[in-house]
Amino acid sequence: MIAPVQPPPDRVSPPPEDAQDGVSAARDPWVLEEVGALTRETLGERVTAELRALLVAGRLAPGEKLSLRRVAEALGVSMMPVREAVSRLAADRALEVLPGRAVRVPMLTLGQFRELTRLRLVVEGFAAEEAARHATPEQIAQVAAHEAAFRRAATADPPDAAGAVAANRDLHFALYEAAGMPSLIEMIERLWLKAGPILNIDMRGEPRRLKGGSAMQAHAALLDALRRRDSAAARAALEADIAAAAAHIESVGRLAS
Amino acid sequence: MIAPVQPPPDRVSPPPEDAQDGVSAARDPWVLEEVGALTRETLGERVTAELRALLVAGRLAPGEKLSLRRVAEALGVSMMPVREAVSRLAADRALEVLPGRAVRVPMLTLGQFRELTRLRLVVEGFAAEEAARHATPEQIAQVAAHEAAFRRAATADPPDAAGAVAANRDLHFALYEAAGMPSLIEMIERLWLKAGPILNIDMRGEPRRLKGGSAMQAHAALLDALRRRDSAAARAALEADIAAAAAHIESVGRLAS
DNA sequence: CCAACCTAACTGTGATCACAGATCACGACA
DNA sequence: TGTCGTGATCTGTGATCACAGTTAGGTTGG
Incomplete structure (x- = not known):
């Protein structure tokens, strides 16, 4: 269930210290800067x-x-x-x-879940507006790629629940990334952290929500709005996505008292 | 500067364990419930x-x-x-x-500060709307009390900078409390945590911003809107407060590159 | 007089140990 | 048979120690 922590790929033992240079260019780090x-x-x-x-x-x-x-x-x-x-x-x-x-892991009450959903509508809706205004073509392409991945995972037979969850997350955060507001992304990550366990718990095992297609529909509308740089439509599509997911969770009702 | 941690006033050694009861009423905890x-x-x-x-x-x-x-x-x-x-x-x-x-303590760049300000406008503006809709008379009275305290501290001679900062914080969070959304308050606290050092650093020592009175004006408008349950006006007043403070900070310009 | 080196002090990180308190299972008593 | 006491086990919390890496200051060599 919990994978052992792997050594990070970019982990490097003490910096090379640049041993092979003499005196000259000691203040000009060449490529050393771009290693970052x-x-x-x-x-x-x-x-x-x-x-x-x-x-x-x-x-x-x-x-x-x-x-x-x-x-x-x-x-x-x-x-x-x-x-x-x-x-x-x-x-x-x-x-x-x-x-x-x-x-x-906290057990959300219905009231807490609804508050979280309202906050998501406000914050992620704002992020969608900003993203529609400032997204670069590359960023839009990334969102489109994740949208395609989600569609593939959702329509596969049998549905790839884990892949859909991951693609959905990547899609949303690629969108929010396009807003260009790091603190905003942190806020949204915190919201997802609290809502994630209840939002995605029944995805694996019984991904019945994927069948409905409401998520795919919302994603398509979102992508379309993004391409048209229509911030209002982007917000509306995202709100529809969030609302549909929340309605589903409330209907299956695994929420605490 | 940093006060030693005092033992909490409500700290109690192990619960009384209710040693003096016999068999009867073992399921009826009398007053034990209200100790909480x-x-x-x-x-x-x-x-x-x-x-x-x-x-x-x-x-x-x-x-x-x-x-x-x-x-x-x-x-x-x-x-x-x-x-x-x-x-x-x-x-x-x-x-x-x-x-x-x-x-x-992080040093905010101008860009980061502006992003924080925009997020405050969105999130705290929403909180003000909700507060105007749901505030009870008691909660409005609390906001009014903090507003009065702020006015006293700001108009005192010499101005009570520390008192004004505290009263300002209490006023805002009394307002947000009235929205009845705990997670929203957490979000706002995090925003204040990041913006606080730069927002309030020059309050002490040279509380010149207090003289302008823009804060007092915004607070009065906010309180008035709250009493009239005018959510749009409450949001506008709060946004004016935030914007004025942000403009002042940018003008004195202690922000990093 | 300036620059480079070098040592000593201090940094956060991680590990290990000690401890009060909570849980759970088992067994004795009613 | 049901209920309560009781000990073993496991919990998070806090303290202490060890260590690699960094910084700052003094000293030496040019």
Whole structure:
């Protein structure tokens, strides 16, 4: 279930230190600039990313309990980075630590879920408007690629639920990326982190929502609006997508009291 | 500068365990219900709250460096809870940990500040609308009380800068509380956490912005709209408040490149 | 007088240990 | 047979230690 943490591909042991140059050009780093500050990722950040991915994909069900030691063992790291990751996610209410005992995935009440949905309509709707205004052709092409991937996964037989969830996420965030507002994306990521477990839990196993096609319809309308740079239409399409998904979740009703 | 962490007033040693009852009424907990789950606050949470308060109040300047060990010593706790607090705040981009060296308060660029301002307009504007629709008379009275406190602090001679900052914060969040959307408040708190250091840094020492009175004017309009339950006017007043503050910050220009 | 080196102090990160408290299963008593 | 006490086990929290990497300051060599 939880994959062991792999060493990051760009992880490099101490910087080459540029040993082969003499005195000249010591202040002109040539290509050294474009290697770009080699992002050193701490173990805690990697565990955080791992757990975040599991949450937004619905791989961790609401109410599911986690144990720091178990997660640490599963990921092949010490308990310390897991503590850091859980602490961060708990600060975002993406996980909750029970007063006495374990940490678990929060169980949303109907009221909480509806609030989250309203906030998504406001924030992601705004992002869609901005994206329609500022998207470059390349960015639109990326959204289109993810839209195609989603359609393929949804119409496959049998439907590729995991692929559809991933493509849906990529599509949405490619759109939001086009808004060019990093803090906005962070906000949306936090919303997805809270809504992900309940939104995507029943995707795997019984992807009945994919059959309806409302998501594909909304995505197509969104892409069309994006190409026409029609911000109002983009917002409307995205709101339809969110509303349809929320209505489905409410109908199957796995929400808490 | 950093106050030592006090033991929480409601901290209680293990629950009374109700030793004096016999067999009867064992299922009827009398008054035991109303004691209410005694909220146990962990040390890490307290340090987090302390740092958050310092950030939103502008007591920590952008670019200021923190040291885990120093903060721990100043607060009279071990390094561990401070690590947790900094880790959480760093996840919110309210602090940033430099790859090699210390942790510091982020320095916003002009672009980042403008993005934050736009997001505040969207999110807090929405909150103001909702608050105008759903505020109870008691909540409106609370907003009014904070508004009066702000006016007193701003018009005092000499101006009570710290008091004005606190009253301004209380006023805004009393308003947002009236919207009745907890996750929305969390979102706004995160925005304030990022904008606080730059928004309030020059309040203390040289509270020249208070003289202008634009804040008092916007607050009065906001309160009036709230009483008339005019959501559009409430949003407009709040947007004017935010825009005026942002314009002032940009004019004094302590923003990074 | 300036620059380069080098050492000492300090940084966050991660691991390990200790501990209070909660849960759960088992067994004794009514 | 049902209920309560009780100990073993596991939980997150906090403290302490070890370490690689960085910074700053002093010193030496030019």
